[in-house]
Amino acid sequence: MSGFNKVVDSYAQALAGLENGMTVLAGGFGLCGIPENLIQEIKNKGTKELTFVSNNCGVDGFGLGVLLEDRQIKKMVSSYVGENKLFEEQLLAGDLEVELTPQGTLAEKMRAGGAGIPAFYTATGYGTPVGEGKEVKEFNGRKYIMEESITGDFAIVKAWKADTYGNLIYRHTAQNFNPMAATAGKITVVEVEEIVEPGELDPAHIHTPGIYVDRVILGTFEKRIEQRTVRTA
Amino acid sequence: MALTREQLAQRVAQEMQDGYYVNLGIGIPTLVANYVPDGMEVMLQSENGLLGMGPFPTEAELDADMINAGKQTVTAATGASIFSSAESFAMIRGGHVDLTVLGAFEVDVQGNIASYMIPGKLIKGMGGAMDLVAGADNIIVTMTHASKHGDSKLLTKCTLPLTGAGCIKKIVTDLAFIEIKDEKFHLIERAPGVSVKEILEKTAGEMVVPKDVPEMQF
Numbered sequence: 001m002s003g004f005n006k007v008v009d010s011y012a013q014a015l016a017g018l019e020n021g022m023t024v025l026a027g028g029f030g031l032c033g034i035p036e037n038l039i040q041e042i043k044n045k046g047t048k049e050l051t052f053v054s055n056n057c058g059v060d061g062f063g064l065g066v067l068l069e070d071r072q073i074k075k076m077v078s079s080y081v082g083e084n085k086l087f088e089e090q091l092l093a094g095d096l097e098v099e100l101t102p103q104g105t106l107a108e109k110m111r112a113g114g115a116g117i118p119a120f121y122t123a124t125g126y127g128t129p130v131g132e133g134k135e136v137k138e139f140n141g142r143k144y145i146m147e148e149s150i151t152g153d154f155a156i157v158k159a160w161k162a163d164t165y166g167n168l169i170y171r172h173t174a175q176n177f178n179p180m181a182a183t184a185g186k187i188t189v190v191e192v193e194e195i196v197e198p199g200e201l202d203p204a205h206i207h208t209p210g211i212y213v214d215r216v217i218l219g220t221f222e223k224r225i226e227q228r229t230v231r232t233a
Numbered sequence: 234m235a236l237t238r239e240q241l242a243q244r245v246a247q248e249m250q251d252g253y254y255v256n257l258g259i260g261i262p263t264l265v266a267n268y269v270p271d272g273m274e275v276m277l278q279s280e281n282g283l284l285g286m287g288p289f290p291t292e293a294e295l296d297a298d299m300i301n302a303g304k305q306t307v308t309a310a311t312g313a314s315i316f317s318s319a320e321s322f323a324m325i326r327g328g329h330v331d332l333t334v335l336g337a338f339e340v341d342v343q344g345n346i347a348s349y350m351i352p353g354k355l356i357k358g359m360g361g362a363m364d365l366v367a368g369a370d371n372i373i374v375t376m377t378h379a380s381k382h383g384d385s386k387l388l389t390k391c392t393l394p395l396t397g398a399g400c401i402k403k404i405v406t407d408l409a410f411i412e413i414k415d416e417k418f419h420l421i422e423r424a425p426g427v428s429v430k431e432i433l434e435k436t437a438g439e440m441v442v443p444k445d446v447p448e449m450q451f
Contacts, residue, residue: 029281029318030304032297055318080358088355100356103280104322104364111319123367124326127345127398130363160298172315174298176282179317207317223297229305233291 006166006216007195011041014189014217018047018154021074025110025152025181026054026064030083031226033174034063035191037219038156043067051075053150055106055177060084062224071095077150079103083226102130105147107180112149114183114212119148155185158221159208162192163199166213167206175207182208191219234426235378235407236449243268244449245334245373245405249275256280256325256365258335259303261375265334276310278330280361282321285313302361322361326368333369335362337376337401339391342438344401344413346374347393359396366397378406378435385437387411387418408432410449417441422449 008014015038018024024042028034039058042050043066050073057076058065067073068086075097082088090096101109102124112120121144125131135146157178160171168190170178182188195218236244238261246268249255256278257263269275277286279301286301287308294308301307309315324330337348346366349359366372379385387404404411409432410422418440423432425448433440 032300078358080360082355082357100358102359102363103361104326107318107322124364128363128395172298173282173300175315175317177318180319225297225306227305229289230292230295231289
């Protein structure tokens with residue numbers, strides 16, 4: 001590795017330094033745009049007591065769901081969970097903690113975290129269980145709750161293309177939470193479908209500038225579909 | 234006769250206007266897309282990060298990287314844009330979406346809505362619902378008027394944990410079109426063949442009934 005070259009050759013290198021008890025931010029919505037190989041590498045590594053900040057927790061046998069198999073997750077910060085039996089079992093048994101966070105608030109918590117803003121006010125969740133115990137402030141006659149931002153020890157991100165400097169482009173709706181996660185990790189690791197030389201991506205089309213990215217690895221992806229819906233031609 | 238799911242969606246669709254950006258929730262709200270009035274242009278927002286949701290793909294078009302907020306594979310409509318979740322909720326929270334349609338378990342006379350959690354059952358989460366109800370000015374709740382056991386879902390005070398406080402002004406049920414003003418339900422229209430008496434029997438919260446309550450027109 002030299003200069004701005006962020007490319008690493010192995011998944012072991014990509015996740016070097018990930019330790020028990022750390023907080024990991026993960027991109028993805030459902031199974032779309034999830035860093036599936038980085039998740040698998042965490043499983044192989046056997047890191048435990050992890051807190052994951054991710055909109056969902058995968059399904060049984062795929063995505064973050066695989067990390068439930070060996071009880072590697074201590075806590076999930078998510079907006080919607082429970083598409084997996086194992087999740088339900090561990091939650092009901094008290095082995096897993098869940099902090100339900102509205103989807104927009106979750107995205108903004110990561111965006112703010114990466115942008116150096118420690119907290120913000122939002123109307124989302126005021127007067128609901130989400131607002132309990134949080135500071136309330138009135139602006140122009142409307143009540144808002146204070147939400148604290150989130151940063152992570154690691155961010156694991158899936159992008160479509162990267163150049164070796166770590167400039168990223170996402171593909172279609174696989175973008176979702178990935179750009180915010182990328183900004184908010186102390187170490188941001190990105191797996192991509194294609195790595196090109198600097199200059200090959202149009203600078204005006206970069207979604208995530210390389211300044212946020214620490215490591216880039218080339219992967220191959222299954223891209224499992226959660227709800228396959230088609231129409232007849 | 235109580236409205237079918239399809240008729241309910243059809244009635245909600247009459248509230249759309251040309252040039253509207255609309256967010257449709259899962260379930261009956263999704264069906265509303267099938268009844269956009271002829272000659273009207275409406276763009277559907279999907280909160281995972283798509284403005285301009287098109288129909289489901291053909292087998293040939295199927296793409297794992299192209300899904301909606303229900304995690305179904307979709308296509309992008311002509312003129313669509315795709316963005317991050319933060320951008321998507323900036324649109325929603327910032328009040329830029331013209332109409333939001335979503336389901337609920339309960340609504341009360343103060344415009345409170347409960348739609349995401351039943352204590353004692355497994356809590357899956359609120360997804361984007363809390364952001365949608367907090368951010369939108371024009372929200373329509375669609376639901377059956379009463380539960381399968383006959384319990385009213387239009388209450389004086391919600392019994393379930395809230396999704397949002399004081400944010401609902403319009404409800405379309407299988408029996409009626411109702412508005413909420415001054416901490417009361419106001420009966421605006423009734424489903425064809427449904428009596429005001431039946432609607433009142435199935436409404437627990439206080440309801441104002443004008444002299445003449447027209448039937449919905451389809």
